[in-house]
Amino acid sequence: MARKDLLDLASLSREEIDDLLDQAVPFKDLFTRSVKKVPALKGKSVLMLFYEPSTRTHSSFEVAAKRLSADVTNFDVPHSSVVKGESVRETVETLQAMRTDYIVVRHGRSGLPAMIARQTRASVVNAGDGAHAHPTQGLLDAFTLKEVFPEPEGRRVLIVGDILHSRVARSTSTVMRRLGAEVAYLGPGSLVPRNGPAGVTRFTDYEEAMRWKPEVVYLLRVQMERQDVQFFPSLREYHKVYGVNRERLKRLEDEGIWLMHPGPVNRGVELCDEAMDYERSLINQQVENGIAVRMAVLYWLKPGKA
Numbered sequence: 001m002a003r004k005d006l007l008d009l010a011s012l013s014r015e016e017i018d019d020l021l022d023q024a025v026p027f028k029d030l031f032t033r034s035v036k037k038v039p040a041l042k043g044k045s046v047l048m049l050f051y052e053p054s055t056r057t058h059s060s061f062e063v064a065a066k067r068l069s070a071d072v073t074n075f076d077v078p079h080s081s082v083v084k085g086e087s088v089r090e091t092v093e094t095l096q097a098m099r100t101d102y103i104v105v106r107h108g109r110s111g112l113p114a115m116i117a118r119q120t121r122a123s124v125v126n127a128g129d130g131a132h133a134h135p136t137q138g139l140l141d142a143f144t145l146k147e148v149f150p151e152p153e154g155r156r157v158l159i160v161g162d163i164l165h166s167r168v169a170r171s172t173s174t175v176m177r178r179l180g181a182e183v184a185y186l187g188p189g190s191l192v193p194r195n196g197p198a199g200v201t202r203f204t205d206y207e208e209a210m211r212w213k214p215e216v217v218y219l220l221r222v223q224m225e226r227q228d229v230q231f232f233p234s235l236r237e238y239h240k241v242y243g244v245n246r247e248r249l250k251r252l253e254d255e256g257i258w259l260m261h262p263g264p265v266n267r268g269v270e271l272c273d274e275a276m277d278y279e280r281s282l283i284n285q286q287v288e289n290g291i292a293v294r295m296a297v298l299y300w301l302k303p304g305k306a
């Protein structure tokens with residue numbers, strides 16, 4: 001069944017996830033060609049509606065839409081009537097009158113993309129909503145995992161950090177588990193929910209987590225902007241207890257463990273400088289795959305009739 005919107009990954013079937021990931025493969029192949037553009041969405045319009053800062057998601061959606069030959073409009077929130085108190089509903093109604101086909105939205109409030117999706121015939125893509133979901137990040141992570149492990153069944157992925165506030169942890173663990181990978185969470189007790197998803201192992205001790213024998217260590221960004229209280233004593237302490245410092249990097253190297261991070265990296269917090277050059281780091285590959293996966297998502301969705 002064709003979908004109008006992509007709001008989360010929990011509601012997608014395994015077949016839909018496989019279909020999306022398969023469709024991203026030829027789009028990635030396109031990157032090596034001299035002409036990187038296809039006419040798949042020629043004449044369609046994509047509106048970028050970002051109420052929160054973004055580098056990777058915003059730029060890769062923009063590149064993805066342009067490579068599909070769509071017209072892209074960036075809604076400039078800081079210079080819009082939003083600063084005069086215009087509500088999201090009013091903004092969307094106004095933009096709807098422009099008959100856009102796709103709306104890519106990021107907002108600090110969980111559930112806001114779903115609200116917009118109910119209000120518009122355009123296809124809505126959630127580019128991150130509060131601590132709820134970041135479905136395209138989950139898909140690009142799954143795509144990257146499959147490049148390393150074409151059969152992810154039974155592979156062990158350790159997600160480290162602020163699970164509680166992380167939409168990335170939610171979406172990435174959902175899709176990786178759907179592909180059959182085993183997922184564990186590691187972080188300070190205050191940041192790893194006790195009642196996490198069934199089947200996800202919970203660790204608060206780094207050594208114990210490493211004895212679980214992860215094949216991928218996925219560091220989350222510490223989201224200082226979402227924490228209204230301090231969940232750990234200091235960033236230095238966080239790095240010491242949960243970050244990949246030089247000593248731990250050596251261990252990852254010795255054990256052949258892959259490293260992932262959604263970006264942007266807080267250097268000296270989640271990762272030491274040397275980790276940026278680690279040969280099994282997949283961080284740049286994640287960014288590159290983000291374009292292919294977002295092309296697949298835009299191509300896959302079917303906007304409603306005007």
Ligand code: CP
Pocket residue numbers: 053054055056057058128137262263264
């Ligand atoms: N990974 C991610 O969502 O990064 P941005 O905030 O830069 O989009």
